[in-house]
Amino acid sequence: MLNRKYLWLMRHIINLIGPPAAGKSTVIQELKRLLPFYEVLAIDDFRQRLKVTTPEEENTAWNQLWMAALKADYCILESTGTSPQLSMMLDRLWRAPGTNILTVALLASPRTCRQRDTQRLREGHQSFPLLSEPRGQRWKPLSELSVSMSLEADKLPAAQLAALLHDQLPPDFID
Secondary structure (H helix, E strand, O other): OOOHHHHHHOEEEEEEEOOOOOOHHHHHHHHHHHOOOOEEEEHHHHHHHHOOOOHHHHHHHHHHHHHHHHHOOEEEEEEOOOOHHHHHHHHHHHHOOOEEEEEEEEEOOHHHHHHHHHHHHHOOOOOOOOOOOOOOOOOOOOOOOOEEEEEEOOOOOHHHHHHHHHHHOOHHHHO
């Protein structure tokens, strides 16, 4: 049984990872309807604010993401899950007292990702060069990430994926 008296001391992080154009942002939009108190922290947003073009700026973006996650009681981290900076950031967050991290992999076939990427480009989406992440390879998260849950983006629409994720969250992530 949860002791709600101590929940305010805890930090809850949903670490949503997946290949580019798998539908992470769309699932997060739907998840925010179910968990409106969660703050969304996407590495691409930090890259965009800093106009990242160099490895040093990439490191700064990850550092700012880490600082924002430290300040949030409830947050959803969004990234591809392939960056060594993510691994270092999660390790630092784990060391902060009262931090719970649940890593969720959003899986999508390369074909689906290509189709979505083409659609995003037509809609004017700007992607950033993945300075610190492997390019031209099949998506594979860092081996040290402990994936707690995997969702198939090819099989269900975003709203159903968000509902499924929500229904499988531990109770303290929802309260």
